[in-house]
Amino acid sequence: MPRRENARCILSIGLSILFLMIGFAGAPAAAQSQPESKNMELVGYSDLQGRSAYQPSIHKQGNRWIAYIGHHGGSAMNSLTGKMEDNGTSIVDVTDPKTPKYLAHIPGDPRVPGPGETGGAQMTRLCDGATLPHGDKNKTYLLRTRGTNSHEIWDVSDPAKPSRLTVVLSGLVDTHKSWWECDSGIAFLVSGKPGWRAKRMMQVYDLSDPSEPIFVRDFGLPGQEPGSTGFQPIDMHGAISTGHAGNRVYAGYGTAHGGIFEILDRDKLLKGPKDPTEANLEYPVIARFDMPDEAGSHTTYPLIGMDVPEFAKNGAQGKKNFLITVGESTDNECRAPRQIMRIFDISEESHPIGISTWTVPEASGNFCSRGGRFGTHSTNESMSPIYYKKIIFVAHFNAGVRAVDIRDPFHPTEAGYYIPAVNANTDKRCVGTGDNQKCKIAVQTNNVELDDRGYIYIVDRANTGMHILQLTGDARKIANLP
Numbered sequence: 001m002p003r004r005e006n007a008r009c010i011l012s013i014g015l016s017i018l019f020l021m022i023g024f025a026g027a028p029a030a031a032q033s034q035p036e037s038k039n040m041e042l043v044g045y046s047d048l049q050g051r052s053a054y055q056p057s058i059h060k061q062g063n064r065w066i067a068y069i070g071h072h073g074g075s076a077m078n079s080l081t082g083k084m085e086d087n088g089t090s091i092v093d094v095t096d097p098k099t100p101k102y103l104a105h106i107p108g109d110p111r112v113p114g115p116g117e118t119g120g121a122q123m124t125r126l127c128d129g130a131t132l133p134h135g136d137k138n139k140t141y142l143l144r145t146r147g148t149n150s151h152e153i154w155d156v157s158d159p160a161k162p163s164r165l166t167v168v169l170s171g172l173v174d175t176h177k178s179w180w181e182c183d184s185g186i187a188f189l190v191s192g193k194p195g196w197r198a199k200r201m202m203q204v205y206d207l208s209d210p211s212e213p214i215f216v217r218d219f220g221l222p223g224q225e226p227g228s229t230g231f232q233p234i235d236m237h238g239a240i241s242t243g244h245a246g247n248r249v250y251a252g253y254g255t256a257h258g259g260i261f262e263i264l265d266r267d268k269l270l271k272g273p274k275d276p277t278e279a280n281l282e283y284p285v286i287a288r289f290d291m292p293d294e295a296g297s298h299t300t301y302p303l304i305g306m307d308v309p310e311f312a313k314n315g316a317q318g319k320k321n322f323l324i325t326v327g328e329s330t331d332n333e334c335r336a337p338r339q340i341m342r343i344f345d346i347s348e349e350s351h352p353i354g355i356s357t358w359t360v361p362e363a364s365g366n367f368c369s370r371g372g373r374f375g376t377h378s379t380n381e382s383m384s385p386i387y388y389k390k391i392i393f394v395a396h397f398n399a400g401v402r403a404v405d406i407r408d409p410f411h412p413t414e415a416g417y418y419i420p421a422v423n424a425n426t427d428k429r430c431v432g433t434g435d436n437q438k439c440k441i442a443v444q445t446n447n448v449e450l451d452d453r454g455y456i457y458i459v460d461r462a463n464t465g466m467h468i469l470q471l472t473g474d475a476r477k478i479a480n481l482p
Contacts, residue, residue, distance in 0.1 A: 073119025296327025329375025371440025
């Protein structure tokens with residue numbers, strides 16, 4: 001070959017290598033192609049039409065088990081209709097968990113470009129009319145958010161043919177994680193009411209007759225009420241109620257920093273003075289705990305009446321009450337404080353005291369370099385007796401779901417985990433901006449829930465879908481599962 005042609009060949013090869021290097025520099029990094037697990041295995045899977053998923057609720061309807069999954073803003077093709085739809089609520093029959101059947105999708109609101117969570121229909125709660133004091137005994141009702149604007153109730157008696165029953169309220173600034181007591185009908189709605197100084201606060205409604213919502217009161221932290229000029233505390237994120245029998249509501253504020261939790265007297269909250277004055281907002285509060293700025297309070301989960309074997313010979317100390325709280329890690333690749341699980345002893349309610357913490361060791365999977373978020377987001381909210389006071393399931397973003405043995409709350413230990421593999425739907429997660437932006441494909445296990453059969457459901461923020469799991473080995477023995 002002449003030297004001139006040889007030089008051209010070498011130049012051509014060199015340019016090809018250079019272009020490949022440039023192309024790969026901006027491309028998402030390779031991610032794990034196989035699931036990782038310990039004492040937990042996959043039973044079934046639904047792609048949820050490739051939608052970014054948030055809150056799942058698993059509800060038994062007659063002889064069927066139906067999963068209702070709320071979605072973050074975005075859009076995807078509805079394979080049942082052949083139409084593009086704004087992300088809303090997926091309805092999936094999981095009666096046979098090995099072969100989930102997608103039944104319907106209820107569109108939500110379109111995502112608005114810019115920062116923050118907009119669009120979709122993130123929240124789902126279910127109640128049967130046979131349980132609600134004034135519901136239709138033959139109906140099943142879905143309470144959901146719609147974007148940042150409203151709360152709605154849908155008739156899902158036939159889950160394949162949902163129909164909207166009523167709009168509880170609309171014209172809001174924001175919405176988020178609500179709670180609905182089926183035996184009383186009382187709903188604790190996270191809303192952004194115009195005029196309040198917080199983007200998210202609480203609005204209490206009586207939904208005992210879902211067709212006729214009745215407003216009860218507004219609630220939030222002192223300083224958030226209209227007209228206040230004092231310190232404006234961080235926004236509410238959600239609440240869990242123990243109902244009339246337990247007479248407590250546990251409310252969390254601040255997802256990623258400046259976390260606060262409150263223990264509220266439910267009767268005082270519902271029946272006490274309702275004008276949103278500072279004194280009236282303090283009236284139902286039994287305890288308020290302000291955490292360090294680096295700690296959030298995304299989920300507050302009570303453990304009431306736990307037997308503590310270590311103190312079994314110490315009289316009343318052998319039975320205690322605890323509160324689990326986790327924050328939400330919001331930055332990719334560990335560029336902000338990691339959120340973890342914290343357990344508080346609330347046996348003396350007016351004086352909560354922290355007793356233990358738990359997190360996934362970063363080095364166990366080099367999670368900070370995998371891409372996406374690493375740290376806690378949420379726990380299961382079901383109090384199914386199969387797992388209650390034994391195992392808590394924690395959604396840990398790129399570390400998957402973690403089963404934590406809490407039988408000794410002073411020393412929580414990991415019992416198992418499952419990290420799904422990425423798939424064709426899994427979206428990239430990036431750090432940096434402009435020419436310095438680097439992206440990686442990463443699983444982002446967002447939320448976890450249980451059913452009364454013992455199955456575990458995890459959904460993914462990065463569009464990976466819903467995985468249905470079961471415990472195996474030593475973890476299964478903790479729950480006394482066959």
